[in-house]
Amino acid sequence: xxxxxxxxxxxxxxxxxxxxxxxxxxxxxxxxxxxxxxxxxxxxxxxxxxxxxxxxxxxxxxxxxxxxxxxxxxxxxxxxxxxxxxxxxxxxxxxxxxxxxxxxxxxxxxxxxxxxxxxxxxxxxx
Amino acid sequence: xxxxxxxxxxxxxxxxxxxxxxxxxxxxxxxxxxxxxxxxxxxxxxxxxxxxxxxxxxxxxxxxxxxxxxxxxxxxxxxxxxxxxxxxxxxxxxxxxxxxxxxxxxxxxxxxxxxxxxxxxxxxxxxxxxxxxxxxxxxxxxxxxxxxxxxxxxxxxxxxxxxxxxxxxxxxxxxxxxxxxxxxxxxxxxxxxxxxxxxxxxxxxxxxxxxxxxxxxxxxxxxxxxxxxxxxxxxxxxxxxxxxxxxxxxxxxxxxxxxxxxxxxxxxxxxxxxxxxxxxxxxxxxxxxxxxxxxxxxxxxxxxxxxxxxxxxxxxxxxxxxxxxxxxxxxxxxxxxxxxxxxxxxxxxxxxxxxxxxxxxxxxxxxxxxxxxxxxxxxxxxxxxxxxxxxxxxxxxxxxxxxxxxxxxxxxxxxxxxxxxxxxxxxxxxxxxxxxxxxxxxxxxxxxxxxxxxxxxxxxxxxxxxxxxxxxxxxxxxxxxxxxxxxxxxxxxxxxxxxxxxxxxxxxxxxxxxxxxxxxxxxxxxxxxxxxxxxxxxxxxxxxxxxxxxxxxxxxxxxxxxxxxxxxxxxxxxxxxxxxxxxxxxxxxxxxxxxxxxxxxxxxxxxxxxxxxxxxxxxxxxxxxxxxxxxxxxxxxxxxxxxxxxxxxxxxxxxxxxxxxxxxxxxxxxxxxxxxxxxxxxxxxxxxxxxxxxxxxxxxxxxxxxxxxxxxxxxxxx
Numbered sequence: 076x077x078x079x080x081x082x083x084x085x086x087x088x089x090x091x092x093x094x095x096x097x098x099x100x101x102x103x104x105x106x107x108x109x110x111x112x113x114x115x116x117x118x119x120x121x122x123x124x125x126x127x128x129x130x131x132x133x134x135x136x137x138x139x140x141x142x143x144x145x146x147x148x149x150x151x152x153x154x155x156x157x158x159x160x161x162x163x164x165x166x167x168x169x170x171x172x173x174x175x176x177x178x179x180x181x182x183x184x185x186x187x188x189x190x191x192x193x194x195x196x197x198x199x200x201x
Numbered sequence: 202x203x204x205x206x207x208x209x210x211x212x213x214x215x216x217x218x219x220x221x222x223x224x225x226x227x228x229x230x231x232x233x234x235x236x237x238x239x240x241x242x243x244x245x246x247x248x249x250x251x252x253x254x255x256x257x258x259x260x261x262x263x264x265x266x267x268x269x270x271x272x273x274x275x276x277x278x279x280x281x282x283x284x285x286x287x288x289x290x291x292x293x294x295x296x297x298x299x300x301x302x303x304x305x306x307x308x309x310x311x312x313x314x315x316x317x318x319x320x321x322x323x324x325x326x327x328x329x330x331x332x333x334x335x336x337x338x339x340x341x342x343x344x345x346x347x348x349x350x351x352x353x354x355x356x357x358x359x360x361x362x363x364x365x366x367x368x369x370x371x372x373x374x375x376x377x378x379x380x381x382x383x384x385x386x387x388x389x390x391x392x393x394x395x396x397x398x399x400x401x402x403x404x405x406x407x408x409x410x411x412x413x414x415x416x417x418x419x420x421x422x423x424x425x426x427x428x429x430x431x432x433x434x435x436x437x438x439x440x441x442x443x444x445x446x447x448x449x450x451x452x453x454x455x456x457x458x459x460x461x462x463x464x465x466x467x468x469x470x471x472x473x474x475x476x477x478x479x480x481x482x483x484x485x486x487x488x489x490x491x492x493x494x495x496x497x498x499x500x501x502x503x504x505x506x507x508x509x510x511x512x513x514x515x516x517x518x519x520x521x522x523x524x525x526x527x528x529x530x531x532x533x534x535x536x537x538x539x540x541x542x543x544x545x546x547x548x549x550x551x552x553x554x555x556x557x558x559x560x561x562x563x564x565x566x567x568x569x570x571x572x573x574x575x576x577x578x579x580x581x582x583x584x585x586x587x588x589x590x591x592x593x594x595x596x597x598x599x600x601x602x603x604x605x606x607x608x609x610x611x612x613x614x615x616x617x618x619x620x621x622x623x624x625x626x627x628x629x630x631x632x633x634x635x636x637x638x639x640x641x642x643x644x645x646x647x648x649x650x651x652x653x654x655x656x657x658x659x660x661x662x663x664x665x666x667x668x669x670x671x672x673x674x675x676x677x678x679x680x681x682x683x684x685x686x687x688x689x690x691x692x693x694x695x696x697x698x699x700x701x702x703x704x705x706x707x708x709x710x711x712x713x714x715x716x717x718x719x720x721x722x723x724x725x726x727x728x729x730x731x732x733x734x735x736x737x738x739x740x741x742x743x744x745x746x747x748x749x750x751x752x753x754x755x756x757x758x759x760x761x762x763x764x765x766x767x768x769x770x771x772x773x774x775x776x777x778x779x780x781x782x783x784x785x786x787x788x789x790x791x792x793x794x795x796x797x798x799x800x801x802x803x804x805x806x807x808x809x810x811x812x813x814x815x816x817x818x819x820x821x822x823x824x825x826x827x828x829x830x831x832x833x834x835x836x837x838x839x840x841x842x843x844x845x846x847x848x849x850x851x852x853x854x855x856x857x858x859x860x861x862x863x864x865x866x867x868x869x870x871x872x873x874x875x876x877x878x879x880x881x882x883x884x885x886x887x888x889x890x891x892x893x894x895x896x897x898x899x900x901x902x903x904x905x906x907x908x909x910x911x912x913x914x915x916x917x918x919x
Contacts, residue, residue: 090592094561097588098568104579105569119580132775134884137701139775156701158430158772158888161359161756172582 103172108149112175117183119172120145130163143171143180155182163187204257204269204343211250211301212334218243219327226320226391240323241312247330248305255302258295258342262288268349271295271342277353287366288356293489293506294342296369301333303377311381311405318398321388322381325520329380332513336506358756364423368416372443375413376481379450381405383478383521386471390524393531395467402474403457404916410450411909417443418902429759429772431699431890433898436586441566442484448559449477452552458676459548468525468532469552475521480559482517486510487566544607547600554593554600561589598687601680602655605662620661627657635688638766639696639893648691656684675912682904689898692767699890701774704733706883715769719885731773731885735762746773746887763896770890777884783874784860787822789867798826802869805862806834815840817847820859820869824851835859835871 103117111118124130125142133140139155153171163169163185170186221240258271262285267273275291276284289295308326312319359365382402389399420440421433434440453473456466489506564571565585569578606617631653632646640649663677700712704719711717720732723745730745746760762769787793787802794800801823808817819836831852837859838845848858854875861870 090557093592094589097585098564098581101582101585101588102568102572102579103582104572104577106577117582132777132886134703134775134777134886137703137774137886159757159774161429 105170107147108143108145108151108180109147111180114174117172117174119170119186120180121168121170122146123168124163124166125150132159143169151180152178153180153182155185157183157185160185160187202343204254204261205338205341207250207252207254207257208298208334208337208341209250211247211254211305212331212338214243214246214250215327215330215334218247219324219331222320222323222327226324226388240320244308244323244327247327248309251298251302251305251334254337255289255298258289258298259286261343262286265353267351267353268346269342270344270346273346273350273353275353275356277355280353280356283366284356284361287360287369290369290373291356291360292342294337294340296373297333297336298342299370300373300376301330301337303374304330304333304380307377307381315401318385318388318392318394318401321391322384325384325387326380328520329517332509332516336509339509340506359427362423362427364419364426368419368423371412371419372416375409375411375416378405378409378412379446379478379481381409382453382474383517386474387521387524390471390528393528395471395532396464399467399471400457400461403454403461404913406450406454406457406474407909407913407916410447410454411906411913413443413447413450414909415906417447418906422899425895426761427758429757431697431759431770431772431888431892433693436565436583438566439488441562441586442487445559445563445566446477446480446484448555448562449473449480452555452559453477455548455551455555459545463545464533465545465548466552468529468534471525471532473552473556475518475525479514479518479521480563482510482514486514544604547604547607550600551597554596558590558593561593562586565589594687598651598655598684601684602651602658605658605677616661616665619665620658623661624654624657627660628653631656631688634766635692635894638692639698639891640692641696645691645695649688652684652688652691656681656688659684672911672915672918675908675910675915677908678911679905679908682901682906682908685897685901685904687901689894689896689901692894693892693898696893697890699888701886701888703884703886705885709736712889713891715889717887717889719883721883731776731887733771733885733887735769735771737769744769744771746771748773748776765896766893768892768895770892772888772890773885774888775884775886777886778882784870784872786868786870787820795873798824800824800871804867805864805869813840818859818862818864820862820871822857822871826852833857837862 103119104114106114106118106120108120108122111120120143122143122145125144128142130139130141132138133154136154137156139157139159141153141155142150143153144150155171155173160166166187171180171182172184172186173180173182175181218240221243225240260266261269261272262276263282265272265276265278271292271294272288275288275295280288290299304326308323311322311326315322382405385399385402385405389395392398417440420443424435425431425433450473453470456470456473459465460467460470486507489510565581568581572579628650632649635646635649640646659677659680663674663681666677667674698713702710702712702717704710704717706719706721709716709718714737716736718734718736720734720743723730723732728747728749730747733744733746735742735744742762744760744762747758749756749758757773759770759772761771783795785793785795785800787800789802789804792799792801803821803823806819806821808819809815810817815838817836817838819834822833822835824831824833829852833849833851835849835857836847838847846858846860848856850856856874858872858874859869860872862868
């Protein structure tokens with residue numbers, strides 16, 4: 076009987092340790108662009124696309140390029156490889172996930188908000 | 202007006218009905234026949250109210266009553282009928298109304314089947330309704346707009362897809378049905394009837410689990426076929442939010458079956474019934490309250506809903522746990538199982554593993570909120586979910602393989618032999634199929650072998666039991682489906698190959714084992730289809746990914762070529778028309794010969810606009826072609842807003858523009874582009890992927906749903 080408990084506790088400890096390790100190593104913090112420049116691992120930055128600058132597709136690198144401004148007002152060039160999210164232009168803000176390489180933010184993922192689906196925009200219409 | 206009245210009526214009658222049912226349940230007197238059951242009468246009124254509101258919303262949607270904000274915000278005059286119907290659940294308020302409607306109707310079904318515990322169950326069902334209806338009173342879909350708009354804003358284009366039409370209703374049927382186990386659990390605790398009365402919940406739990414699972418699969422199918430990133434599950438918080446209660450519901454259903462057969466897991470089942478519904482409320486909280494707004498693709502902005510949903514969540518959590526705590530000493534405890542290799546142990550492991558998985562997914566999903574409490578918020582990447590769930594599901598598969606042999610009572614040898622014979626055929630066959638589809642590494646093949654073994658064993662028992670009666674075979678069929686799903690997940694997740702290629706018309710490019718040739722654009726029904734000829738060995742077919750306009754946005758749609766072994770997924774990334782242009786630099790007074798023309802740069806002409814600091818610089822050029830001599834003045838406008846190029850069109854259709862000037866040195870850089878469209882260089886960039894064994898995954902989900910359906914049907918009709 077006791078053996079089962081001991082085995083169980085050991086299993087839990089091992090798995091718990093593994094889960095903890097996996098958790099902390101996969102954390103990508105939400106930071107500003109300034110902090111992202113200093114960070115070493117993957118980070119996430121919330122910002123808005125700079126409208127005045129074009130969103131263009133670079134044929135040589137096969138990456139989407141645009142400019143992002145974060146909540147502090149810092150602007151950066153972003154280079155993204157991956158399928159272009161459908162509502163990129165009119166999302167209110169987006170999250171870029173990746174890291175800085177040589178002064179350009181290389182984004183692996185783009186999280187784009189679905190605009191206004193569940194928003195109460197009623198105030199505008201009154 | 203009528204819609205709001207319906208909601209109000211539903212709210213008031215739910216309150217009264219709930220109170221009366223509560224009193225009925227509380228009183229020790231048997232209900233005398235002949236005394237009108239007012240609780241039931243108020244319940245009829247409640248259903249009537251919700252139905253009236255729902256029917257009216259449908260009516261308003263179909264007849265374009267744009268004076269209602271909800272109709273305005275989610276439809277327009279040009280929306281086809283089927284999407285007008287689905288616009289009902291396109292937004293917050295509509296989905297709550299749909300949810301309330303489904304629960305109300307579930308109540309009727311419940312009344313047909315449950316007599317004894319009904320008065321104890323109904324108050325908790327109605328309490329949930331009160332929350333939903335209170336929200337609808339505060340945020341009504343019938344909010345009036347003044348002045349009445351002439352046309353609506355239209356439906357979100359991503360929702361205009363058949364999969365997205367049925368996904369929400371199915372999920373909400375699941376939510377509605379899973380209210381029942383919660384209510385049964387609390388009622389059973391109240392009335393101390395957790396062996397016989399509570400057991401009657403099994404079909405409801407199974408049905409709720411079935412619909413929620415089917416809804417989740419539909420969501421994945423939509424993501425794969427419509428969104429274009431080539432995947433079906435992104436571990437996005439909103440996706441996770443519905444997965445977590447589904448995992449605990451899976452545990453609940455299995456635990457209930459064990460309780461039915463051997464009276465086991467009473468405490469766990471009660472808790473799982475409570476927690477699954479509470480997690481559903483949490484799911485709604487996470488997706489709608491704005492807490493996750495910055496951390497998820499789908500999560501929506503913050504509304505007043507936040508506090509409301511928090512109260513809903515906490516209220517039900519506290520009520521459920523309070524009842525459990527009240528009766529905890531009376532509940533049968535679990536004795537330890539006599540041996541490690543018993544069916545009972547396999548059930549225990551299943552429950553523990555599923556709950557661990559649910560907890561980990563919850564932890565990952567809430568990580569931004571949790572880390573935010575202690576420091577700067579951080580999310581977890583996909584790797585966390587995959588790393589932690591892989592060993593868990595590995596354990597589940599070992600159990601899935603071994604469990605059928607561990608009968609409650611005795612083993613029989615005939616099944617073992619049948620399995621061996623089946624394994625001898627299917628295992629090599631499956632390995633060959635897997636290898637051809639792309640599973641080529643040794644670890645992958647070993648894992649595939651394990652999945653195939655689970656498949657074979659469950660298939661054995663399915664066939665055996667199917668012969669004695671189809672009704673009892675549901676569980677095994679579902680497990681066969683599950684094994685197929687995991688084979689499909691292994692193939693499509695670990696062995697997918699992808700490449701980004703740029704295609705020019707007529708020039709074949711080789712990638713991922715296929716040859717792709719871009720043929721050109723085909724315009725049909727307002728869509729632009731980019732035709733790509735794909736050659737795979739001897740097979741040739743035309744793929745048509747497209748880019749189309751929905752309002753003023755461009756939407757991309759992939760094309761998927763499905764075969765048994767793999768899907769070929771083509772996702773349009775970008776389309777550019779590159780101009781064949783030539784740059785050249787001229788100094789003042791210089792002549793350059795290009796083609797059959799001579800370009801002579803006479804000099805700059807400066808103009809300053811009267812009212813601003815906008816300066817226009819023109820380059821005066823004399824262009825002679827043969828005997829024809831003409832003057833052109835391409836210009837550059839420089840102002841505070843930036844530079845604007847003003848090109849000129851030459852006689853032959855070419856376009857000449859200034860690319861840069863150096864006034865001090867008297868130099869101008871010009872760009873000469875062909876005006877002839879056929880000279881333009883089209884470049885179509887796509888991402889092509891192979892997704893091995895997706896068809897097996899799809900087959901697996903279908904069998905899982907059918908198998909579960911059979912099992913639920915059995916429980917309802919037994």
